[in-house]
Amino acid sequence: MQSYLTSGFLLLSLVLQIGNRCDAAAFAPGDDLVETLQGVEMVHSDLSTQKNMMGSLSVIIVRALGLNGDGLMKTNAVARMWYSSIYHETNEIKSDNPTWNAVYNLGVVETHLPLKVEVWDKDVGKDDLLISCTQYLTQGTHTFTCSGNGQVEVKYSLICEPGLTGSQCEVGK
Numbered sequence: 001m002q003s004y005l006t007s008g009f010l011l012l013s014l015v016l017q018i019g020n021r022c023d024a025a026a027f028a029p030g031d032d033l034v035e036t037l038q039g040v041e042m043v044h045s046d047l048s049t050q051k052n053m054m055g056s057l058s059v060i061i062v063r064a065l066g067l068n069g070d071g072l073m074k075t076n077a078v079a080r081m082w083y084s085s086i087y088h089e090t091n092e093i094k095s096d097n098p099t100w101n102a103v104y105n106l107g108v109v110e111t112h113l114p115l116k117v118e119v120w121d122k123d124v125g126k127d128d129l130l131i132s133c134t135q136y137l138t139q140g141t142h143t144f145t146c147s148g149n150g151q152v153e154v155k156y157s158l159i160c161e162p163g164l165t166g167s168q169c170e171v172g173k
């Protein structure tokens with residue numbers, strides 16, 4: 001995981017450097033820029049390897065417990081999830097202990113990204129954010145819990161594509 005963060009950071013640094021150099025050397029782009037672009041190519045091929053880590057992902061937002069979005073009134077509870085560019089929101093349940101069992105089949109995705117889950121209390125005007133967390137995924141079926149104002153229980157299943165293996169569906173040996 002560390003290496004992916006590092007290469008992502010390197011790419012970001014390089015992109016920022018190019019941005020700076022383009023500004024600074026707008027009239028005379030020099031060899032430095034070419035070398036930097038080659039560096040980006042190399043880092044980019046590392047990222048391409050990560051993109052080969054593919055798996056089928058389904059997420060179940062199971063339930064939340066002990067929410068307190070509206071004091072003595074019941075919480076207008078909704079859960080939201082993001083994975084890459086995929087977004088889903090549950091229906092609203094008026095309860096401090098809502099059970100959604102909302103099943104989202106996300107299809108084949110890159111496996112190295114974090115799953116983000118939030119629970120909100122809907123209000124007239126500004127909604128209240130009660131719980132927010134991100135979770136990196138590993139192969140198999142797992143349940144995890146996030147705490148905040150109450151707790152949310154999330155289940156997911158990640159199945160590696162053929163030829164991929166390991167905890168995050170790496171290229172096989």
Ligand SMILES: [Ca+2]
Pocket residue numbers: 069070121122123128
């Ligand atoms: Ca509220």
Ligand SMILES: [Ca+2]
Pocket residue numbers: 069070074075076121122123124
């Ligand atoms: Ca409310």
